[in-house]
Structures are given as structure tokens and as C-alpha cells.
Amino acid sequence: xxxxxxxxxxxxxxxxxxxxxxxxxxxxxxTVVILDxxxxxxxxxxxxxxxxxxxxxxxxxxxxxxLVNKIIDDVYKRFNKIDILVNNAGVAKLVRFExxxxxxxDFHIDINIKGTWNVTKATYPYMVKNxxxxxxxxxxxxxxxxxxxxxxxxATTKAALIGFTKSLxxxxxxxxxxxxxxxxxxxxxxxVEGIAKDSDANNPDSVIKGIADGIPMKRLGTIEELxxxxxxxxxxxxxxxxxxxxxxxxxxxxxxxxxxxx
Numbered sequence: 001x002x003x004x005x006x007x008x009x010x011x012x013x014x015x016x017x018x019x020x021x022x023x024x025x026x027x028x029x030x031t032v033v034i035l036d037x038x039x040x041x042x043x044x045x046x047x048x049x050x051x052x053x054x055x056x057x058x059x060x061x062x063x064x065x066x067l068v069n070k071i072i073d074d075v076y077k078r079f080n081k082i083d084i085l086v087n088n089a090g091v092a093k094l095v096r097f098e099x100x101x102x103x104x105x106d107f108h109i110d111i112n113i114k115g116t117w118n119v120t121k122a123t124y125p126y127m128v129k130n131x132x133x134x135x136x137x138x139x140x141x142x143x144x145x146x147x148x149x150x151x152x153x154x155a156t157t158k159a160a161l162i163g164f165t166k167s168l169x170x171x172x173x174x175x176x177x178x179x180x181x182x183x184x185x186x187x188x189x190x191x192v193e194g195i196a197k198d199s200d201a202n203n204p205d206s207v208i209k210g211i212a213d214g215i216p217m218k219r220l221g222t223i224e225e226l227x228x229x230x231x232x233x234x235x236x237x238x239x240x241x242x243x244x245x246x247x248x249x250x251x252x253x254x255x256x257x258x259x260x261x262x
Contacts, residue, residue, distance in 0.1 A: 001235050004029035007079045008234065009072070011035045011062055011119055012089030014044040016189030017138060020223025021086055021230045026052040028231055030084070033075050035068075035119065037061045037089075062089055062115035072122035081130050084234045085123045087116040088138045090158075092191050094150035094198035105153050112157035116164070124168075124177075133177035134234045137165050139245065141183045145253050150198070162245060169243030178242035180233045185249020186211050187221040214258075217250035 008025050012018035013034035022032045026048060034041065034048075034057040041057050048055045058071045076082055090112045095104050120135065127133025142148075143155035144162050162181055169179040186192055192211075196204035212219050229248055232238055247253065 001232060001237055002028050003084070003231065003235055006030045006083040006234070007033065007075070007081055008084035008086065009033045009035065009075060009082055009119070009123060010086040010088055011115070013057070014038045014041040016191055017184065017187055017223050017226050018086070018088040019044055019048075020227040021088060022048055022055065022227075023051060024224060024227030024231045025084075025234070026055060028235075030054070031079065033057070035060050035062060035071065035089070062119055063110045065118045068118045069122045072119070072126070076126045082123055082126050083132060084134045084136070085120065085127075086136045086138070086230055086234065087119060087161075089115055090138060090191070092151070092154040092195060094195060095153065096150050097152045100153060108153040108157045112154070113160050113164075116161065120168070124172075127172075127177050128175045131176050133172065133175070134238075135168065135172070135177065135179040136230050136233045137161050137179070137181045139165070139181045139183045141185050141247060141249050141253050144183060144245070145247070165245065166243045173242060178233075178238065180238070180241060180243070181245040182226065182229055182233070183245055183247045183249070184221065184226055185247070185252040186215065187223060187226050187248075189223060192220065215250045215252040216254065219250065221248060221250055
């Protein structure tokens with residue numbers, strides 16, 4: 001598996017899953033373009049450049065459609081192609097439905113759905129033009145498969161990305177563009193750390209331990225493990241796979257019950 005000479009755009013690549021994906025892609029020979037709103041982007045680019053100098057970044061809010069269009073146009077002019085798009089940027093805030101405000105609801109929708117839409121809409125025409133593309137959307141097991149209290153807004157947006165993936169895969173097939181979704185369970189990321197703090201601000205470590213105890217593999221996943229799956233879906237080894245969804249969760253969604261078995 002290699003990504004030699006591939007141009008890959010990764011949203012939310014400054015930390016967490018996006019950083020792990022960028023790290024793996026660079027090791028496999030890709031040129032990586034990170035789009036991220038976080039101030040950590042400069043630090044992350046410096047660290048990633050130790051792996052490979054073929055990494056650049058743009059500080060951008062992906063809900064800003066006009067700016068996204070401008071940046072993607074700039075990337076295409078610079079490299080004359082965009083081979084891979086990984087829609088990783090996302091947010092999660094635990095709030096029970098009865099306490100949900102329109103602002104918190106829209107916070108999830110604007111980034112997780114509209115942000116993904118904006119970047120894909122800007123990139124897709126260039127993939128059509130070159131008759132080649134690999135789009136990888138980061139959904140979640142939360143929404144399509146499972147959910148916990150307080151995840152209504154997040155789960156709704158992540159379930160929507162599965163429909164987006166399947167529909168776009170149907171349209172992209174005639175242009176040699178594959179579109180697939182990754183559905184992570186608990187990967188050790190800043191988002192998960194935030195969920196742990198939302199769950200128990202006084203002892204978030206106990207929440208992380210509780211998560212790990214409930215996973216058959218007894219641990220959370222790593223960003224590198226998720227990066228390896230993303231790399232497979234972004235590589236030519238997956239050319240006949242499209243419109244599919246891939247769970248990576250250490251079997252956390254597999255048990256039918258915690259009380260039955262021998």
C-alpha cells in the first residue's frame with residue numbers, strides 16, 4: 001500500500017484522528033494539505049514536517065463556504081490535481097435533548113454536515129475533471145449504530161454522513177471516484193477527552209477507564225490505527241470499494257448484551 005504522488009486534503013488534520021491520518025499518509029508518500037481552524041495547526045505542521053516536508057496547511061473555518069472554495073482552488077492550481085479528500089473535521093458536545101438549544105444543534109450541523117458538504121462540493125469538480133478521486137468521510141458508530149444520552153445532535157449529524165456517502169458514491173462511480181465512510185468507536189482523541197469531561201468534569205479519567213472496560217479489546221483505538229484504515233480507502237488497493245462503511249471500534253458495538261454468555 002502506498003500513496004506516492006497523491007495529493008490529499010484532510011480536514012481537521014491538526015489534532016486527533018486527522019493528525020493520525022496525516023501522519024500515516026505522509027509515511028506512505030502522499031503530499032498532505034491540512035485544513036483546520038485550530039491554533040495548533042502551526043505546531044502540528046512543524047511536527048509532521050519531520051516525517052515529510054510534503055505537508056502544508058490552511059487555517060480555515062470549513063463553515064465559510066467562500067473561503068473553502070478559494071482555498072481548494074488554490075490547492076488545485078498549486079498541484080494540478082486533488083486525488084484524496086478526507087472529511088475528518090467534526091465536533092461533539094454532550095447535551096441532553098431537553099436542554100438542547102438551537103445554537104448547540106446548529107453548531108453540530110454547521111461543522112459536521114455543512115462543513116463536510118462545503119469542502120466536498122469545492123473538491124468534487126476537480127476529481128470529476130481528472131476522472132479520479134478518493135473521498136473518505138469520518139462518520140461514527142454513534143448515530144448509525146449506537147448512541148448514549150446527550151448525543152442527539154452529534155448522532156444525527158454522523159448518521160447523515162452515511163446517507164451522504166452512499167448517495168455521492170452512486171454519482172461518483174461514473175467518474176472513477178470512490179466514496180466511503182469510516183465509523184470509529186472510541187479512539188483516543190481530544191474529542192473523546194472532551195466527552196469524558198462533559199460526562200464527569202471532576203474525574204474524566206474514570207470515564208476513559210469505563211469506556212475501555214466496556215470494549216472487548218479493553219482499550220481505546222489509536223489515531224494511527226484509524227489512519228491505516230483511511231490510507232487503505234485512499235489507496236488504489238480499494239478501487240472496487242465504494243459506498244461502503246467501515247467500523248473500527250475494537251468490537252465495542254458487537255456484544256448483544258453484557259450479561260449473557262459462557
